Amino acid sequence: MSTSTMKIYQAVxxxxxxxxxxxxxxxxxxxxxxxxxxxxxxxFSDTYSxxxxxxxxxxxxxxxxxSIGEVPAICRYLEEMYPExxxxxxxxxxxxxxxxxxxxxxxxxxxxxxxxxxNSLAGMKGRALTGPHFYDQIPAMVDRSKVRVTxxxxxxxxxxxxxxxxxGNEFSIADITTICTxxxxxxxxxxxFPQTLTAIKRWYDLVESRPSASL
Amino acid sequence: MSTSTMKIYQAVxxxxxxxxxxxxxxxxxxxxxxxxxxxxxxxFSDTYSxxxxxxxxxxxxxxxxxSIGEVPAICRYLEEMYPExxxxxxxxxxxxxxxxxxxxxxxxxxxxxxxxxxNSLAGMKGRALTGPHFYDQIPAMVDRSKVRVTxxxxxxxxxxxxxxxxxGNEFSIADITTICTxxxxxxxxxxxFPQTLTAIKRWYDLVESRPSASL
Numbered sequence: 001m002s003t004s005t006m007k008i009y010q011a012v013x014x015x016x017x018x019x020x021x022x023x024x025x026x027x028x029x030x031x032x033x034x035x036x037x038x039x040x041x042x043x044f045s046d047t048y049s050x051x052x053x054x055x056x057x058x059x060x061x062x063x064x065x066x067s068i069g070e071v072p073a074i075c076r077y078l079e080e081m082y083p084e085x086x087x088x089x090x091x092x093x094x095x096x097x098x099x100x101x102x103x104x105x106x107x108x109x110x111x112x113x114x115x116x117x118x119n120s121l122a123g124m125k126g127r128a129l130t131g132p133h134f135y136d137q138i139p140a141m142v143d144r145s146k147v148r149v150t151x152x153x154x155x156x157x158x159x160x161x162x163x164x165x166x167x168g169n170e171f172s173i174a175d176i177t178t179i180c181t182x183x184x185x186x187x188x189x190x191x192x193f194p195q196t197l198t199a200i201k202r203w204y205d206l207v208e209s210r211p212s213a214s215l
Numbered sequence: 216m217s218t219s220t221m222k223i224y225q226a227v228x229x230x231x232x233x234x235x236x237x238x239x240x241x242x243x244x245x246x247x248x249x250x251x252x253x254x255x256x257x258x259f260s261d262t263y264s265x266x267x268x269x270x271x272x273x274x275x276x277x278x279x280x281x282s283i284g285e286v287p288a289i290c291r292y293l294e295e296m297y298p299e300x301x302x303x304x305x306x307x308x309x310x311x312x313x314x315x316x317x318x319x320x321x322x323x324x325x326x327x328x329x330x331x332x333x334n335s336l337a338g339m340k341g342r343a344l345t346g347p348h349f350y351d352q353i354p355a356m357v358d359r360s361k362v363r364v365t366x367x368x369x370x371x372x373x374x375x376x377x378x379x380x381x382x383g384n385e386f387s388i389a390d391i392t393t394i395c396t397x398x399x400x401x402x403x404x405x406x407x408f409p410q411t412l413t414a415i416k417r418w419y420d421l422v423e424s425r426p427s428a429s430l
Contacts, residue, residue, distance in 0.1 A: 053370075054319065066308060073315040080307035092295035093281060100288040104269065108346065128359075131323065133366045138355045144343075151348045155268075 005063035007032045008074075009051060014038065015110070015184040016071050017058045018215065022176045023075050025212035027082050031060075039123075055132045072102065075173055087173045094168070101167035102174040109152040109181040116145035117188045149185055153193045153200065161199035171207070179207050220278035222247045223289075224266060229253065230325070230399040231286050232273045233430065237391045238290050240427035242297050246275075254338075270347045287317065290388055302388045309383070316382035317389040324367040324396040331360035332403045364406055367396075372412035380418070386425075394422050 008024075008031045010017035024031055036042040036057055043055045052059045052069050060068040060077060068074050079088045089095035118124045119141040128137045156178065159166065166174035182204065186192040193200045207213060223239075223246045225232035239246055251257040251272055258270045266282050267274045275283040275292060283289050294303045304310035333339045334356040343352045371393065374381065381389035397419065401407040408415045422428060 054323075062308070066312070068311050068315060070315045070318045073311040073318065076314060077307060077311040080310070092292060093277070095295070096283050096288040096292040097281070099291060100283060100285045103285045103288065108269075129363070132370070133363070135359055135362070138353060138359065140353045140355060144350055144353065147350070148344070148348070155347070 007034060007061050008058055009034045009036060009048065009061065010058040011036045011038045011043075014057050015114075015180050016056070018183075019071050019176050019180050020058045020060075020074055021215040022180070022212045023078065023087060023173065025215055026085065026087060026171075026176075026210075027078060029078070029082050049132075053132065054130075056130050072099075072173075087171075087176075089167075089172065098167040098172045098174055102172070102177050105156075105166060105174055105177040105181060108148070108155065110177060110184070112145045112148035112152060113181055113185045113189060113191075116142050116149065117184075119145070121188075146189065146191065149189065149191055152181075153197055156193075157197035157199045159199075160203045165203070171210075175203075175207050179204070179213060222249060222276050223273055224249045224251060224263065224276065225273040226251045226253045226258075229272050230329075230395050231271070233398075234286050234391050234395050235273045235275075235289055236430040237395070237427045238293065238302060238388065240430055241300065241302060241386075241391075241425075242293060244293070244297055264347075268347065269345075271345050287314075287388075302386070302391075304382075304387065313382040313387045313389055317387070317392050320371075320381060320389055320392040320396060323363070323370065325392060325399070327360050327363035327367060328396055328400045328404060328406075331357050331364065332399075334360070336403075361404065361406065364400055364404065368408045368412055368415065371408075372414045374414075375418045376414035386422070390418075390422055391427075394419070394428060 008020065010020065010033060012035060036048065038057070042048065043052075043057060049055060051061060051067050054069060056069065058071070058074060060074045062068065062077075068077055076088065079086070089098040114130070118128050118130070119137045119139065125137060126134045128135045163169075165171050166178050182193055182200075193204070195201060223235065225235065225248060227250060251263065253272070257263065258267075258272060264270060266276065267284050269284060271284065273286070273289060275289045277283065277292075283292055291303065294301070304313040329345070333343050333345070334352045334354065340352060341349045343350045343356075378384075380386050381393050397408055397415075408419070410416060
């Protein structure tokens with residue numbers, strides 16, 4: 001299904017962009033894409049600053065020119081427009097449980113990986129926090145963030161030993177956030193999940209085999 | 216309106232609990248409340264750990280015993296059950312713009328204040344991050360977080376010079392997050408917004424005069 005009236009601004013190496021790429025692929029829709037080059041700081045251009053005042057990717061631009069930033073907001077809009085397959089839940093209770101688990105994965109996992117990366121990589125000097133402002137790296141945050149990632153894995157294994165998917169019985173947006181977190185930790189921090197955590201392994205093999213995960 | 220079948224666990228001094236208290240007051244509903252004493256670490260009791268595995272407040276417990284954590288998830292559930300007055304938007308576009316602005320206020324404002332507080336207060340030693348795990352304070356984060364709060368105020372003033380409320384023309388959940396952020400910065404960091412930021416002042420006087428803001 002083509003949605004030729006919207007477009008998406010994103011970056012190839014951006015884990016937040018990947019969350020949206022996977023979401024779009026799971027929906028089976030096709031949205032024209034503009035790739036930004038973060039290595040030349042294209043997200044700070046005047047053009048993109050007018051589209052996203054936080055200078056972050058991704059952004060969904062609607063047919064009337066409205067810009068939607070922030071991954072959960074972008075995905076919510078796509079869910080409202082293209083409900084099938086549902087990735088944010090059907091009943092009120094399911095919707096909020098998926099929202100809760102997606103947010104926990106973000107705060108306990110994704111944010112921890114991001115903090116470790118941004119406070120350590122030479123290429124991130126002066127960019128220790130995402131957004132329009134420039135902040136110096138804090139080396140002490142690197143070790144703390146890595147401990148957080150380790151705790152995240154332990155907690156996630158417990159969760160996945162009790163539940164087939166991150167937020168319950170069905171694949172949802174929370175699983176997308178989780179796999180993006182794990183793959184980001186593996187690639188950028190050389191911190192894959194320990195293979196002894198068999199509940200994560202069972203879940204990871206399942207989710208990683210979906211065609212969307214190759215994006 | 217009484218909702219005697221649900222209950223809410225919260226703490227008086229918790230700014231995340233205040234966000235939900237204001238939301239509930241704006242809805243005009245009445246939910247039985249259980250207050251936790253964070254000073255005695257009651258959130259780590261076995262009873263509460265079973266209710267909220269992250270050991271954070273607030274939690275909404277539904278009539279069937281389901282626990283809903285995370286402020287946006289709790290508010291979303293209440294919005295679905297008690298739509299009037301709408302605080303999360305009516306159209307799909309309005310819903311996601313409110314979600315986007317609420318999240319920006321959280322990430323750029325609320326989280327910055329929280330980081331400054333948790334990494335500096337003597338009573339927060341070993342509790343530098345919310346959640347079930349214990350992390351040491353990082354003193355370097357205090358100054359950086361205070362700079363973030365200053366930048367947040369400047370950005371917010373620009374936004375409120377272009378928009379009557381945080382997320383557009385109507386009062387919404389994003390305004391609740393914003394006033395809780397400002398009042399938390401004022402109380403815990405002695406960082407009120409500068410009175411020279413007249414767009415914030417116009418907005419603050421309006422929102423602070425609502426009966427819900429006294430909670």
